[in-house]
Amino acid sequence: MTYSPQRLDGLRLRHIRLLKLIDELQSLRAIGMVLSRTQPAVSQMVKDLEYALGATLVERSARGVWLNAAGQLALQRARSGLASFDHLAAELHASQSPVLRVGTNPALLFRMLPATMRVLGKESADMRFRLRTGIVGDMLQSLWDGDLDCYAGRIDWDQIPQRMIPVLRHEPLFRTDLVIACSIRHPLAGRENIGISELADWPWVLPPVHSNNRIALEREFRNHGLAGPEPMMDISADLAALMILAREMDVLTCVPRFMLDTHIAAGELCVPNVPSLQLPPIQIGFVTLSEHEEMAALQSLRDALRQAAAELDEVDR
Missing domain, CATH: 1.10.10.10 (Winged helix-like DNA-binding domain superfamily/Winged helix DNA-binding domain)
Structure with a gap:
């Protein structure tokens, strides 16, 4: 044929x-x-x-x-195209400025996205956004299905289905470490040379089992011949709740390092010294489908994200 x-x-x-x-x-x-x-x-x-x-x-x-x-x-x-048509019809019927459907991870809500909106400035007054937050896999699937126009957040290429990769367009934004965090009053705070096996003896609060942060943490434990920590509580897509619990209780959690500079941490969280723990860095990027990358609104958002990432990196140095 x-x-x-x-x-x-x-x-x-x-x-x-x-x-x-x-x-x-x-x-x-x-x-x-x-x-x-x-x-x-x-x-x-x-x-x-x-x-x-x-x-x-x-x-x-x-x-x-x-x-x-x-x-x-x-x-x-075809799903992506059908969803785009449905979205276009709804926008035209509403007779309003276009809505950009953005997927992201909760971590970016604290510094990155507000900084991006400031960069956009007056231009953002003519743009409307529909924001969805969630774990990486769900956001990329929604992008693939046409329910999102773009995604800004964590990228783990080894966990993205191979069928998706050829049609994705990626703009790297910044990198950060994934770290263990606890209250500055936690018994492990300030100690030197803590063994990774000792971490399992403490209560944890963690994201759900299918989240990339949890997967990375459990993989590191397995690399040391240990079972991953069994949390006393897991919380879906809510880094703020994880940090608040870690700040107020004698529990351990796992978060991107830049979250320790937010108002949620309030200077009350620290990274315990565990030399043998080597968690992989987190790559934050901007992703859209190849057929959408020329959209003017997406280009404006991408450029603003890139500038905001550079400015935040300069502040953190």
């Missing part, structure tokens, strides 16, 4: 939505009911889509229809 640009130009939005319906319903008859079309008409839509893309996308049997590997890839890329 040969790819045909002419046939591609003849496709309509309903052909793209057809992929989603096949994945969900797996029945041409059921899809026909949704689209108010006969089953033969739906079959022809499938053929039109396959001829236009030059690939077989759908497998058929007596039990129904389903997307093969090429069809799943086409659906994944």
Whole structure:
């Protein structure tokens, strides 16, 4: 089957939505009911889509229809486009300035994003933002699905699915250390040469098991032949809560080092001296899909993030 640009130009939005319906319903008859079309008409839509893309996308049997590997890839890329169309329609209907959908990690809310808004200055008055926070995997999946226009936060390339990497555009912003933190009144504060095995004897508050910070911490413990710490409490996507608990109680936590310079830490948190603990640094970056990277609003936000990162780095030196 040969790819045909002419046939591609003849496709309509309903052909793209057809992929989603096949994945969900797996029945041409059921899809026909949704689209108010006969089953033969739906079959022809499938053929039109396959001829236009030059690939077989759908497998058929007596039990129904389903997307093969090429069809799943086409659906994944189509989701972003469909979500963008829906977002565009909502914006045009609202007759307001465009909304930039930004995903980030909670840590960037404390210094990085306020500094970015200050850099944008008057320009930000003509921009509207819809901000979502969460763990890295959820944010990148939302970007991939078209529910976000960009993501600013932690980047761990070894944990990003390989299918995503070729279509992502990345702008590195800054690096910071991942550290163990505790109250300055904690019994471990001020001690020298604490053994990593001793850390497991203390209560912990940590992010959930699927967060990158928790994964990095547990990997380091395993590298020393130890089980990862079992926290007395884990808290989803809320570094402020982790730091407040560590500040007020005799517990250990794990946070990016730059969080210790925020008002939440209030000079009440410190990093215990554990020479054998070597947690990996955190790369903070700005990511968008390749098809969105030329958007003027995204370019403005990216440039402001880059300038804010440089200014904060200068202050921290």
